[in-house]
Amino acid sequence: MGALLMGAPLLAVNDAHAAPPPQVRGSSPGYYRMMLGDFEVTALSDGTVTLPMDKLLTNITAAQLKTQLARTGLDPSHVEGSINAYLIHTGEHLVLVDAGAGKALDPNASGRLLNSLRAAGYRPEDIDAVLLTHVHVDHHSGLTVDGKAVFPNAVVYVEKNEADFWLDASNEKTVAEELRAGFAQAAASFAPYLAANKVKKFTGSTELFPGVRSIAVPGHSPGHSFYAIESKGQQMQFWGDLVHVKDVQFRSPGVTIKFDLDAAAAARQRLKAMNDAAAKGYYVGAAHISFPGIGRVLADGKAFTWLPVNYSVAGLKP
Ligand SMILES: [Zn+2]
Numbered sequence: 337m338g339a340l341l342m343g344a345p346l347l348a349v350n351d352a353h354a355a356p357p358p359q360v361r362g363s364s365p366g367y368y369r370m371m372l373g374d375f376e377v378t379a380l381s382d383g384t385v386t387l388p389m390d391k392l393l394t395n396i397t398a399a400q401l402k403t404q405l406a407r408t409g410l411d412p413s414h415v416e417g418s419i420n421a422y423l424i425h426t427g428e429h430l431v432l433v434d435a436g437a438g439k440a441l442d443p444n445a446s447g448r449l450l451n452s453l454r455a456a457g458y459r460p461e462d463i464d465a466v467l468l469t470h471v472h473v474d475h476h477s478g479l480t481v482d483g484k485a486v487f488p489n490a491v492v493y494v495e496k497n498e499a500d501f502w503l504d505a506s507n508e509k510t511v512a513e514e515l516r517a518g519f520a521q522a523a524a525s526f527a528p529y530l531a532a533n534k535v536k537k538f539t540g541s542t543e544l545f546p547g548v549r550s551i552a553v554p555g556h557s558p559g560h561s562f563y564a565i566e567s568k569g570q571q572m573q574f575w576g577d578l579v580h581v582k583d584v585q586f587r588s589p590g591v592t593i594k595f596d597l598d599a600a601a602a603a604r605q606r607l608k609a610m611n612d613a614a615a616k617g618y619y620v621g622a623a624h625i626s627f628p629g630i631g632r633v634l635a636d637g638k639a640f641t642w643l644p645v646n647y648s649v650a651g652l653k654p
Contacts, residue, residue, distance in 0.1 A: 364381070364448070364451075365381045365452075365627040365628070366380075366381055366451070366452050366455045366456070367379060367380050367381065367452050367453075367455055367456035367628075368627070368628035368630065368645075368647075369456070370630065370645065370648070372565065372567055372570045372571075372572050372619065373566070373567025373568030373569065373570040374426075374427060374567045374568055375424055375425065375426050375427070375547065375565055375567040375570075376424070376425040377422060377423070377424055377565075377572065377621070377630075378422070378423040378424075378425075378456050379420055379421075379422055379423075379621060379627065379628030379629060379630055380420065380421045380422065380423055380432075380436075380449055380452040380453055380456060381418065381419070381420060381448060381449075381452050381627045381628075382419040382420065382421055382436030382437055382446050382447065382448050382449040382452070382474075382478065383418075383419055383436075383437070383445045383446035383447060383448045384416045384417060384418050384419060384445050384446065385416070385417055385419055385437070385441055385442070385445065385446055385474060386414055386415065386416045386417075386442075386445065387414075387415055387417065388412075388413050388414070388415075389401065389405075389412050389413070389415040389580075389581055389584075390412035390413050391413075391594075392514075392580075392593050392594045392595070393580075393581065393584065393591055393592070393593055393594075394591070394592045394593065394594060394596075394599060395590055395591050395592045395599070395603070396584065396588065396591045398412070400588075401584065404583060404584050404587060404588070405581075405583055405584065407583065408583045410583060415581060417580065417581070417624040417625075417626075418623075418624055418625065418626050418627040418629055419436055419437055419446050419474050419623065419624065420434075420621065420622070420623050420624070420625070420627055420628060420629040421433060421434040421435060421436050421449055421478075421623070422434070422574055422621045423453065423456065423458065423463075424548070424565055426545060426546070426547055426548065426565075426567075428545070428546070429464055429465055429545050429548075430458065430462050430463050430464055430465075431463070431464070431465045431466075431467060431545070431548060432463050432465070432466045432467070432487070432490070433466075433467050433469065433563050433574045433621070434466075434467075434468060434469055434475040434476075434574075434576070434623060435449065435466055435468070435475065435476055435477070435478035435479045435486070435487075435525075436448070436449035436474070436475075436477070436478035437473060437474040437477050437478060438477035438478040438479070438480070438481050438486075438525075439477065439481055439482075440473040440474070440477035440521055441473065441474060441477075446474070447478065449478050450478075450486065460486050460487050460488070461487070461488055461489050462489075463487045463489065463490045464489055464490055464491070465490055465491050465492075465493060465544070465545070466479065466487055466490045466491075466492045466493065467493045467494075467544065467548075467550070467561075467563050468492065468493065468494045468498070468561075469560065469561055469562070469563070469574065469575075469576025469577065469623065470495075470498055470556065470557040470559065470560045470561065470576055470577060471494065471498050471499065471501075471502035471503075471518070471522050471557065472515070472518060472557065472577065472595065473517070473518050473521050474623075475576065475577075475623065476521075476522065476525045476526075477521055477525055479492065479525045479526070479529065480524060480525045480526075480527065480528055480529075483524070483527070483528065484528065485528040485529060485532070485534075490529075490534070491529075491534045491535070491536050492526070492529045492534060492535045492536070493536050493538060493544060493550075494535065494536075494537060494538075494559070495537070495538060495539070495540070495550065495552065495559030495560075495561045496537040496538065496539050496559065497539075497554070497558040497559035498557060498558055498559025498560065498561070499526075499535065499537050499559070500537075501557070501558045501559070502518065502519060502522040502557075503522055503523065503526060505519045505520075505523070507519070511597065512594045512595065514594060514595065515595060538550060540552040544563075547565055547566050547567050548563065548564075548565050549563070549564050550562070550563055550564075551563070551564055551573070553576075553578070553605045553609065554598070554601060554605075555596065555597070555598050555599075555600075555601030555602035555603075555604065555605040556576070556577045556578070556595070556596050556597065556598075556602045556605070557577075557597050558597060560576055560577065560602075560605075561576065562574060562575055562576060562578075562609070570618075570619075571616070571618040571619070572618055572619040572620065572621060573609075573613065573618060573619075573620050573621070574620075574621045574622075574623075575609065575620055575621065575622045575623070576622075576623055577595070577623060577624065578605065578606055578609055578622065579606070579622050579624060579625060580593050580595070580624050581593075581624075582622075582624075582625045582626065582642050585606065586610070586633070586636075586639060586640040586641060586642050587639045587640070588639065589603060589606045589607045589610055589639065589640070590603045590606075590607070591603075610633050610640045611635075613632070613633035614633045614634060614635040614640060615635075617632060618632070619631070619632060619645070620632065620633060625642065625644075626644070628645065630644070630645045631643050631644040631645055
């Protein structure tokens with residue numbers, strides 16, 4: 337080989353290969369797909385958000401937090417959490433659970449939902465329903481960008497108490513400082529859908545489509561909702577913000593966060609939901625657990641363990 341190259345006029349080519357292009361950095365998980373009975377479920381990545389959990393988590397000491405996060409090598413002052421949305425093709429409907437952060441957070445880290453959606457083979461105009469787990473910026477701001485409805489053919493479903501709370505700016509003084517900008521953002525997100533009469537407020541736990549229902553879990557926010565889907569006896573629940581820090585809250589479900597409107601209620605809902613998921617064994621999709629945020633819950637003594645799905649190219653068939 338060496339002999340063949342010697343003396344060959346390859347200098348220019350060799351120079352071109354001397355240095356590769358700059359490192360690209362960053363990751364783009366895009367989408368993850370699985371079947372649930374006859375329903376196709378696609379986890380869509382909107383990116384991530386990095387938060388100072390040492391300043392945000394409550395009901396835990398600084399030392400406890402440090403110890404718990406050290407097990408997974410995370411620094412409490414910079415915990416990078418995923419922002420996941422979920423697309424469900426029921427055969428009759430194409431339903432999106434949560435809409436990502438749009439331009440509300442760091443554009444270098446989040447607001448990637450549409451890229452993920454297109455990579456997954458669908459267009460924004462294909463979606464006929466967006467179900468919001470709650471009205472926090474990282475779940476609804478992707479509905480509307482620069483005043484335009486991103487999902488022009490979709491009806492936005494949101495629990496009535498949730499919508500009424502966040503669309504009334506006089507409630508601003510009742511929430512943590514970190515959440516106050518959410519009122520103006522909510523008004524902007526909902527505006528084109530309200531103008532087109534495409535916001536549907538439902539109350540509590542209710543069936544929205546065949547095989548798709550909401551479950552009322554107030555606590556984190558006034559009308560925080562899970563969505564449960566069921567096809568051919570298989571069940572999956574989408575948990576919204578039941579868990580913010582997987583490496584802490586499965587072990588200690590009583591740990592809360594400043595974003596909770598009613599922290600005690602949020603902790604009760606977490607314990608109840610984890611017990612139910614562990615007892616029944618259904619799949620869970622969670623907005624802030626590392627992408628794709630799909631897994632199952634195992635009982636582990638007095639606490640719980642998160643069991644992420646196995647990666648599958650063909651599409652997991654549980
Ligand atoms: Zn939230």
